[in-house]
Amino acid sequence: MKGCPYGTHRVIEKKGMLPQPAWKISNDPEIYSNEILIDVKTLNIDSASFTQIKKQAKEENRTIESIILETVEKRGKQHNPVTGSGGMLIGTVLKIGEDLKGKIDLQEGDKIATLVSLSLTPLKIEKILAVKENSDQVDIEGKAILFQSGIYAKLPTDIDEKLALAVLDVAGAPAQTARLVKPSDIVVVIGAGGKSGLLTIYEAKKRAGVTGKVIGIEYSEEGCRKLRETGYADIVIQGDATNPVEILEKVKEATAEKLADVTINCVNIPDTEMASILVTRDRGIVYFFSMATSFTKAALGAEGIGKDVDMLIGNGYAKGHSEIALQIIRESEKIRRIFEEIYV
Amino acid sequence: MKGCPYGTHRVIEKKGMLPQPAWKISNDPEIYSNEILIDVKTLNIDSASFTQIKKQAKEENRTIESIILETVEKRGKQHNPVTGSGGMLIGTVLKIGEDLKGKIDLQEGDKIATLVSLSLTPLKIEKILAVKENSDQVDIEGKAILFQSGIYAKLPTDIDEKLALAVLDVAGAPAQTARLVKPSDIVVVIGAGGKSGLLTIYEAKKRAGVTGKVIGIEYSEEGCRKLRETGYADIVIQGDATNPVEILEKVKEATAEKLADVTINCVNIPDTEMASILVTRDRGIVYFFSMATSFTKAALGAEGIGKDVDMLIGNGYAKGHSEIALQIIRESEKIRRIFEEIYV
Ligand SMILES: NC(=O)c1ccc[n+]([C@@H]2O[C@H](COP(=O)([O-])OP(=O)(O)OC[C@H]3O[C@@H](n4cnc5c(N)ncnc54)[C@H](OP(=O)(O)O)[C@@H]3O)[C@@H](O)[C@H]2O)c1
């Protein structure tokens, strides 16, 4: 039987919705003729979600495993009910539905990363093998399903697969940066020492060029050190993005009061909308890649201070985003080394 | 004493935050030297918030008044804790702080509308005089405070003040439409028969021109009738925007499968992100004006179907937005008549 290309045929609650906004979907491993069955190896929980899960586990004195299992049991997908976000996975293609076989660039046995969010991917976990707190990754035994409209990337052979998974999870950030940043721009990246932050800083510097200025804002000493080590940020500011007035003062100083043409928010915690808006010049652009962004806080916060900025929702997909992100790992020995320490 | 231009001096919970994201602010009517005290006449609750309050009142068998009073009592502002949104107000300037007096284009006694959200405006309600369910407006006795960075508009003399309040509440929508829509564009407006929807349709048609195509999607029979009556939409589609696949089919048909260059979401209910994304062409723009928009549903929903669209967060402020919105009322006898029936 053929399913809807967007996967509505698997939606249990509420019917008529697409799988992402739906509360519950079916994770039955029996595939439709236009679906792909994946033998899952590792989940990469998105950072806003993993940060929330860690906090909850501590507060409720239970394991991270139990929270993940509960979510997947209840919803048929790893869709964090608090943050609303997901992540990605890698695995091996077990079965390709007959309507797709031969028509797509994929064979059974291929290793792939899904490029659609876990928040809409039917997932059945048989067993959790290991939770890597340091890298937000979870090794499992289980099955997942990709819909006809679902995008994926074959894993490259020249990059470790765990590293590729980590990079592909945030591939949207550097791809959108490449589009938004123009030569000579002043660019502020908030959460610049993290995974998406480092990729964004690299791409921003490439686009802004020598006449531009790339400013990275990071919370921890360690993050700042890593960032400085790369040499890709013109200025590194240590600061707390939940304290907007402090951040504004520092960016004013660093830019002779010009503020940023483009600001890219790559943090993994809530309440950083105002800092992002304040450091951006009038008619500048704020790109919210962070999944902890609140729509109303951004919209009404900008209005509240009469700031005429264009604010973009971080679409996880942009044409060619996986190639762009993996290319950075190939181009930059420094970023590759930092990431290999964490993910490999 | 002089306060922070952004109002951080009034934040009670959590300190260091700006007043919009803060949970609680001080509504003490004793003003700082750079604040303005307003004698409030009418609140215009934003439509997503008012829709939620009405639903809650019904479910909990209590009055709309009691819900509004409880929110303002708890938070020091009319900041809907469920939707996160606010609205606007009109009133008379009671007192201008000494640091602003003579330096701004405002006198005590002037009638103004605040152009910053109620979700950040210190408000003390002495009495609720009337709740107008039909227009989302609430007449009150009370005081509000405008910070130094807070923007406002003097009420025009040629437009009824309740009508002006209604229009100014959604002034961001037509102003952003004017920027986004280019000649010959195909434009889809979702929730086109509402307040912001009608203003958006008018501005969209003006910008897209005879070679463009403006499509209005509306839920109710009545809304469709009103919209057709104006003649500003080239095509009117009756449909439910929470049913994305149905809406997609209808827009495909209306555009010969081209889909929209620009989609503007003006609804007042949740779960319409996917319809907005689906009806937009690859590399098109989706403008979410609706305060019921979920950041993650939009970001991960687009990714989930591999749709490379730019998605904008509806900043309530855009330079000149109040003039643009009021001008439509002056230019269009038809829209003025429809609005006067509701608001005057
Ligand atoms: N839009 C999409 O499609 C998409 C896809 C994937 C992920 N995401 C989201 O993108 C965000 C970043 O992901 P990631 O994997 O790059 O996360 P990450 O590696 O954990 O990086 C987050 C960074 O934010 C910094 N940070 C935390 N609190 C801060 C504060 N108060 N002030 C300044 N910086 C602070 C962290 O610094 P410390 O290490 O010093 O704490 C860290 O460098 C997450 O919200 C994630 O959910 C979005």
Ligand SMILES: NC(=O)c1ccc[n+]([C@@H]2O[C@H](COP(=O)([O-])OP(=O)(O)OC[C@H]3O[C@@H](n4cnc5c(N)ncnc54)[C@H](OP(=O)(O)O)[C@@H]3O)[C@@H](O)[C@H]2O)c1
């Ligand atoms: N971004 C900002 O700064 C800002 C400022 C103010 C307001 N807003 C927001 O903008 C939105 C619109 O405000 P408004 O004052 O224009 O609201 P409104 O006058 O109540 O209009 C809402 C429209 O949405 C339609 N609608 C409702 N359910 C629908 C469905 N399932 N499918 C299709 N259409 C549907 C309604 O149609 P029916 O009447 O037929 O139900 C109505 O025409 C609200 O979410 C509001 O909170 C944003």
